[in-house]
Amino acid sequence: MKYLNLIRYKNLLLLAFMQLVILFGFLKMQDIPLALALWQYYLLIISTVCIAAGGYIINDIMDQDVDGINKPKKAIVGHSISENFAYNLYVAFSIIGVGIGFYLSKIIGRPNFVTVFILCAALLYIYSTSFKQIMIVKNIVVAFLLAFSILIIDLFMIFPATDMTNREQMLPVFSVLIDFSIIAFIINLLREMVKDLEDVNGDYNNGIQTLPVALGVARTTKLVFGLSFIPTICILYYMYVNLFELQFATVYILGFLIGPLLYFSMKIWSAKNKKEYAHLSDVLKLIIFLGIIAIAVIGINMKYYAAQ
Template identity: 35%
Template sequence: MQLRAYLRLFVDALKLSRVNNLVIIASTQYLSALFIVGHPSEYVSIALDGKLFALVLSTVVIAASGYYINDYYDIKIDLINKPSKVIVGRNIKRRPVMLAHQTLNALGIGLGLMVSWQVGVVNLICAFLLWWYSNQLKRLPFVGNLVVALLTGSTLLILGVYYGHYDLLLVVYAFFAFGITLIREIIKDIEDKDGDASFGGVTLPIAIGVRRTKYVLYVLMVGFFVALNYFLYRLDSLKMTGYFLILALPYLHFLLLLVRADTKIAYSRLSNYCKWLIVAGIFSMVILNI
C-alpha cells in the first residue's frame, strides 16, 4: 500500500514537471549539438560529452523547476481553468513543491557552473525569470508571453554560449521556437482568460479583448513567417527552404483554425497544434541530415 502511494507521488511529480516538454527540450538540445553545431566526424564525441550532458540536464531541471513554481502560484486560477489537472494542494502539498522548486534551481545553476561560469550565469538568469514570470509577469499583457518565448529560444542559443560561436542555422531554429511559442502563449491566455480575470490577471485577451488579441496574433504570424523566410534566404539552403515551405501548409491550416476558433476547446487544440509545429520544425534537423 505504501509502495503504491510512493508510486502515485512519483507519477504526480512527473506530471507536475511536464515530462513530455522536458523530453522535447533535451532532444532539441542534443539534436542541435549533433546536426547544427557539430560535424558527422564528431557525432560520437558530442554524444559522449559529459559537459554537454550537464548543460542539457541543467536546462531540463530549471525548466521543471519553472513548471513547479508556476503551478504553485496558480492553484486558484487552475481550479477554474483546468480543475481536473490540479495537483498542487491536492495530491502534493504546497511546501514540498516549493522545496522541489528551490532544490531544482540550485541543481540547475550548479550544473551550469560546472560547464562554465557563463552557462551558470545564464541558468541563474533563466531561473529568476521563470520565478518572476510565475509570480508577476504572466498576469501582465504580452510581457509574460514574451519572456516565455525568449526562454524557449534560449534553450538553443545557450549551445552557442557553450561552444563559443553562433551558427546562423542555430539562430534560425531558436527564432522558430521563439515565434511559435509566443503565438502559443497568447492562445493559452485566450483559453485561460476566465480564470486569469477572476484573480486580477490582466493578460492580453483581458486587456484588449479576444477579438483584438486575434488581430495581434494575425500580425505576429505574418511577421514571423516573413522574418523566417528572410532567415531561410540568408541560409541559402534548398533542402531547408523546401522543408519549411512544406511546413507552411500546416501553418496556414493553423491560421484558418485560429480565424474560426471561438470556444475554449478550439483554443486548447490550437495550443497543442503549436506544440506539434515546434516538434515538426525541430525534427527537420534529422530529416535534412539523412
C-alpha cells in the same frame, strides 16, 4: 505520475530532444570543434531541464487559484501534492540546475557564465510571482526562455571553441542557431497568446491582465491571426536566402512548417471557444517539434551537399 505531471515531463522531454537533435543532427554534421565533451553536453541538457522543471513547479505553486478555474481536473499543487513539498522540489531542481551550470562554466574557462543559469532560474521565479501579472511581458518571458535553450548551446559549445583560426568556420554555425532561436521565440510567443485565449475565464476571475482580458477575445484572436504570418514570412525569407540549394530541406520546410503555419492562420481567424484554442495551441506545439526536426534535416542536407 503526479510528479511527472507537476514538472511537465512531456515539455521537458521535448526540450531535451531538441538539444540532442541540435547536437547529433546539426553540430556533429559540421565538422567543427566543440567546447564540451559528449558527457558534459548531457550535463548541459540536465541542467537546462532541471531549471525548466523548477520553473514549472513554482508556476503551479503561484497559480493554484487560476488552475482551479482553468484546469480543475489537472491541478496538482494543493491537491495531490502539498504546497510545502512542491516548494522543496522547486528549490532542489533549481539548485541542481545552477550547480551543474557552475561546473560547466568552469570547464569551458568562463566561470562568469554561471550567471546565465542564475538569471534563468531567477527569471522563472520572477515570472511566476510578478511578471505574470503584467500584460505581454509574461508571454515574452516564456517565449524567450524557450529560445534561450537554443542560444545556451551557442554559448557553451561554439563560442568557447571559437578563435581567430576558425572564426570563419564557426560563425555560420553560430548564426544558424541564433536564427532558429528567433523563429522559435516568435512561434512560442504566438502559442502563449493562444493559451491566454484558452484561459481567459480563469485569468479574468483572478485579476490577471492578459491581452484577451484587456482587448477582448475577438480582437486578440484577430491580432494573433495577423501576427501568425510573421514566422511564415521569416521562414520563407530565410529559406530563400540560405537554403535555396538544399532541395530536401526546402521541401521539408514547405510541407512541414509552412503548411501547418498556414493551417494555423486559417483556423485562428474563426476560432471562438476553449476547445478550438486548445487545438491551435497543440498545432503550434507540433510546429515547434517539426522545427526541431528541421534542424537535423538542414544539417544532414548541408553535409550531403558539401560532399557533392
